[in-house]
Amino acid sequence: MFKNKTVAFMGAGNMAEAMISGTVQSGKLSGEQIIVSNRSDQQKREQIERLYGVRTMASEQLPFDEIDVLILAMKPKDIDTVLDSIKYKVNNKTVIMSVLAGITTSHMEQNLPAGQSVIRVMPNTSSMLKESATAISAGRFTTESEMEEARELLRTIGQVFIIQEEQMDIFTGVAGSGPAYFYYLMEHIEKTATESGLSPEVAREIGAQTIYGAAKMMLERNESPTELRENVTSPNGTTAAGLRALDEYGGGKAISAAVKGAQKRSAEISSSLKQKQLVSQ
Ligand SMILES: NC(=O)C1=CN([C@@H]2O[C@H](COP(=O)(O)OP(=O)(O)OC[C@H]3O[C@@H](n4cnc5c(N)ncnc54)[C@H](O)[C@@H]3O)[C@@H](O)[C@H]2O)C=CC1
Numbered sequence: 001m002f003k004n005k006t007v008a009f010m011g012a013g014n015m016a017e018a019m020i021s022g023t024v025q026s027g028k029l030s031g032e033q034i035i036v037s038n039r040s041d042q043q044k045r046e047q048i049e050r051l052y053g054v055r056t057m058a059s060e061q062l063p064f065d066e067i068d069v070l071i072l073a074m075k076p077k078d079i080d081t082v083l084d085s086i087k088y089k090v091n092n093k094t095v096i097m098s099v100l101a102g103i104t105t106s107h108m109e110q111n112l113p114a115g116q117s118v119i120r121v122m123p124n125t126s127s128m129l130k131e132s133a134t135a136i137s138a139g140r141f142t143t144e145s146e147m148e149e150a151r152e153l154l155r156t157i158g159q160v161f162i163i164q165e166e167q168m169d170i171f172t173g174v175a176g177s178g179p180a181y182f183y184y185l186m187e188h189i190e191k192t193a194t195e196s197g198l199s200p201e202v203a204r205e206i207g208a209q210t211i212y213g214a215a216k217m218m219l220e221r222n223e224s225p226t227e228l229r230e231n232v233t234s235p236n237g238t239t240a241a242g243l244r245a246l247d248e249y250g251g252g253k254a255i256s257a258a259v260k261g262a263q264k265r266s267a268e269i270s271s272s273l274k275q276k277q278l279v280s281q
């Protein structure tokens with residue numbers, strides 16, 4: 001399916017690198033088919049070229065006519081500069097995918113040639129190991145077959161969920177930002193375990209295996225998190241004591257607030273762009 005296709009990245013930061021790593025490991029695209037560009041950091045380009053065997057160049061050198069899929073992976077604040085810089089160069093057959101939090105397809109469509117196909121994508125950094133939970137939603141001009149191809153391409157970095165664009169903010173709060181909540185949890189588990197005498201290396205391994213095992217149980221057993229939690233919890237036992245402390249310290253509320261906080265920030269990015277556009281009209 002990807003034979004003779006060229007996928008180019010604009011932006012070569014953490015998210016782009018995670019996607020490049022996963023895609024190259026999948027073996028579905030060769031390094032030759034992937035072009036990675038950024039604004040100015042040549043050292044980073046050389047590093048990516050060395051590590052993943054892809055082609056790299058400065059963004060203004062991208063061969064726009066050759067590109068089938070252009071993945072935008074810079075910070076949301078840079079979107080307008082980038083759209084301005086590509087709107088007269090981009091090929092009308094190129095599908096533009098954006099991984100930028102909060103940037104809507106309609107914002108991109110308004111700042112690109114009429115009819116350009118745009119897909120909003122929300123991956124996470126577990127793309128690095130082909131374990132992302134990635135959402136995609138179609139823009140106004142995206143065809144079903146382009147969505148199917150997008151899904152196939154992003155399957156190389158993990159699981160793909162097709163969602164309505166209105167659901168992107170909450171998806172971002174859960175899955176785009178989500179790995180950070182688990183790392184935060186691990187930081188605390190590791191610190192506490194180390195203070196109680198485990199070596200940091202062992203504490204990390206134990207914690208990671210515990211999260212991994214719990215995630216696998218959730219994915220492979222047809223049981224709700226409530227059932228799974230109850231199976232761990234003996235009456236008057238150790239887990240009950242641990243969960244009581246979590247409740248006492250507002251653990252559940254804190255987790256909900258984290259997801260909602262990220263969701264809200266994603267929506268704020270969208271509305272601040274809309275505001276900016278209204279002002280400049
Ligand atoms: N880091 C994450 O876990 C996730 C990030 N995202 C999205 O990915 C995007 C990138 O995030 P990170 O990789 O974390 O940021 P980063 O700061 O690591 O990378 C940004 C990259 O964009 C490049 N860049 C900036 N302006 C440019 C321009 N005009 N032309 C070409 N390249 C340009 C920079 O050189 C850099 O390589 C953000 O929009 C973020 O919302 C989405 C999902 C998860």
Ligand SMILES: O=C(O)[C@@H]1CCC=N1
Pocket residue numbers: 101172176177
């Ligand atoms: O923190 C951020 O804004 C990006 C988007 C999702 C994860 N990282």
